[in-house]
Amino acid sequence: MKTNTPLLKVNNAGIRFGGLKAVSDVNLELNQGELVGLIGPxxxxxxxxxxxxxxxxxxTEGSIELDGExxxxxxxYKITKKGISRTFQxxxxFSELSVLDNVKVAYHSLAKHSMISSIFRLPPHFSGEKEMEEKAIEFLKIFNLDPFMHEKAKNLPYGQQRRLEIARALAANPKLLLLDEPAAGMNxxxxxxxxxxxxxxxxxFSLTILLIEHDMLLVMxxxxxxxxxxxxxxxxxxTPEQIRNNPKVIEAYLGEEVS
Incomplete structure (x- = not known):
């Protein structure tokens, strides 16, 4: 359910690498439950x-707040625990691990049993591992990946690898999911x-999603x-309609001024 308080609030954020401003003065807000795009050349x-x-x-400048913090x-890893998870361009x-283990890796960051119980193979270790495996399988079923759970991740077709990466990001139980060009390389x-x-x-999952993508059909x-x-x-x-007709956006993509 959406609220009036932004889940993510970015105030004048930026970063310099030496004398180069890679990102400067970015102000952005995401409300609970929104699906928002971030595009650009x-x-x-x-x-x-x-x-x-x-x-x-x-x-190097500005602030980033999640749920007011x-x-x-x-x-x-601390930001992941706070509730931001992502995929990558x-x-x-983990290409040599199984599909199932790739998802279980995300659950280990949220594990309730201690390192001591894992080292000495105490009962909390086994119950915790069983719980993580059951949850991981549930995610794989949502993404129709459960038939391949024991396959190595590298053996999946490209599109299914993309789906697996999203499943792993979701397994970290995020409030905010960042998708970095999820359609890259897809037909x-x-x-x-x-x-x-x-x-x-x-x-x-009642998620807030911020999506980077070059495929305008997907974004729009x-x-x-x-x-x-x-x-x-x-x-x-x-809105998508406003962006589609914005002269500055057209100029940025076409490299010429739009009269």
Whole structure:
């Protein structure tokens, strides 16, 4: 259910690498339950912005708040525990592990049993492992990956690897899911299936989703609002229709001024 308090609030956030401003003065808000797009030309700073949100980079200016709590400077694993999970532009699975184990890895960050119980194989270890495996299998069923649970991740077709990466991100029990070009490398049929999958997981898990994507059919088809980055700065925001007809956005993509 949506509330009036933003789940994510980004205030004048930015980062410098030496003298280069990779992202500058970004202001962005996401409300509970929204599905929002982040688009822009190659090199616009979109993935860098995701890296700021997830603690890979620490902002050199501004602030990032999740549920009213500032998360600037927290380690990535702490931000994951706070409720932000992500996928990557280039698939980052544990290729030699099974499909099931790839999802179980995410649950280990939320494990209730202690390291001591795991080292000495105490009862809490076995009950905890059983619970994680049952939950992981439930996720695989949602994504129709359960028939392949014992296959190595590297043996899955590309589209299914994408689905597995999203399943793993969801297994971390996020409040906010960041999807970095989930349709990259997919054919039109796989992209259409992905559109339906994103809508499904948003409703089923009451998630807030921020989506980076170059496939405009996907973005315009699933997003309620869209932010546009160019050269590290926000140049527009609005509904899909507003963005589609925004002269600044057209200029950024076409590289020429629109009269």
């Amino acid at each position: 190659n090199g616009a700073g979109k993935t860098t912005f995701f890296n700021l949100l997830t603690g890979v980079y620490v902002p 500032r998360v600037n400077g927290l380690a990535p 280039n698939i980052r699975l 039109p049929q796989e992209t259409e299936e992905l559109m339906h999958l994103i809508a499904l997981i948003r409703e089923r 088809g699933v997003c309620e609002r869209i932010y546009v980055l160019d050269h590290g700065q926000l140049i527009a925001q609005g």
